[in-house]
Amino acid sequence: MGRRRGGREESIEAEIDTGTARLEPVPGEPDSWILYVNAVPSSPITASDPQRLDFEYLDWMGRVIDASFPAGQALRAAHIGAAACALPRWLDARRPGSRQTAIDIDARLLELVREWFELPRAPALRLRPGDGAHEITTFRPASLDLVVRDAFAGDATPGTLAGDAFFGASAAALRPSGLLLANVADRPPHRALRAEIARLRAVFAHVALVADPGQVRGRRWGNVVAVASAGPIDTLGTAKALRRGPAVATVLSGAQLDRYLGIAD
Template sequence: MAGRGSTPSRRARPASHRAPTSPPELPDGLVPVSTGTVELRRERHDPGAVTVYLNGVPSSHLDLTDPTRLEFEYMQQMAAVIERLGAAPAPLRVVHLGAAGCTMARYLEVVRPGSHQLAIELDATLASLVRTWFDLPRAPLLRLRTGDARAELAGLPSASADVIIRDVFAGAVTPAHVTTREFTADAARVLRPGGVYLANCADRPPLDHAKAEVATLLAEFADVAAIAEPGQLRGRRYGNLVLAGSDRPGLLGSADLARAIRSLPAPTRLLHGAELTAFAGRAKPLVDADVVGPDATEAPPARVRPQPNSESAI
């Protein structure tokens, strides 16, 4: 299930490649789904905007008439990295671990037309509903598959994706089984040469979990970066960090990416190289034996799992 969103922030909107559609009729109040409830909250001053709340936690923000609009800061940061893959607007193969409202999938369908995307969502009912509610690309451009993120990733072919986005949360916490070195190694396996792994990591001071996740990526990828608001990196507040890993030297430490990150609407820093190593400090990589237990592919027990390996046919 896609998860905890950062504070919305305005960004410049690139021209859309699709004609905008009229905002659909959306339900009011709580709607039951497989793992709890979903609620769609509209903004009076911004009728095209909707925020998806899963079990009371903000999970996705969408502009129903403009898929290129990204309000959550961590999504803007991910987009800045993805923009530097290949020659835009060349299509990409993208795997989304955690789907919710499919905000990033809608965005990439417009800015990278012809991309083939797979979104894996634990909640089968939610996956079906977002097909109904939102203007999502149709298969084969976007396939929705219900299942556990780690188990589904394990079944994907090697060197089959340009981008893997991990946006998996149980409430406000990322399940441990998608944070470990073993899971990260499998993500690296599925990536094509030169591809990038992007993880939405939410943490609070003193950022011990974020530092351990950085150490985990450093153990598996040749090039690693962390992107976040400066005050958060100094351990002043709870929030989202974007962690990125690639086997392509120079991608994440480029001056071009650093400039793009600095130009985002909210103050943002990119840590790379010695700065990133200093941030991680003495943190050790997360491994299954320490944080997951004997069955690393199982979701947390409080979650209700849908039938595995089912795909949306809509």
């Protein structure tokens, strides 16, 4: 894990298929790292604690998962956008016996992630190179509990992962109680985010949004988590779980989400 000279961790930089990956040590924390992909922070990793999720949106995702499924239940999950597999590591430690597939467009990045980090081995976690828009169509209908979309080209979600075809394929692969969690990054006035939520609502019966209150008010750029399911989403349980977290977040659904989308007074 990293190179040491005189007891000091140093960053590692490597060429990957889509550009450059850089592994940067967290100052003062000898086993914590941030993976940057093409200069964009993509994954936090603490080698000694897989249940530590230092990015606030990852913490939110973890709390949504825990509020939505019985404690300890093993899940079948597909991750579109693998990076350093922070959430798959968390899920494997939190819910032993889970089976996961992490998909990334960059095959070389997946090789490096296996080399750099102690990731669960197949069948607990399979790493699959490929285009997530295609790969999601290869899962059997109603075979997944969880689809996590956390893939970017630069700081934007590729259009093929934010359209009707991808959301439809995700819905088909999910069980009735399954969840789609989508990491969305957008700037005020959040037109892309609103458009993506509207597309999700056209496919899924239930959609909610988890975000920092300042983002909801359109005051700043940042990551938000869209939650979608064929079945009801436990928004009250999710809100309680989020209140116990380190980063403030609010949950929008129903009429609140209508108002945010501008389709209700």
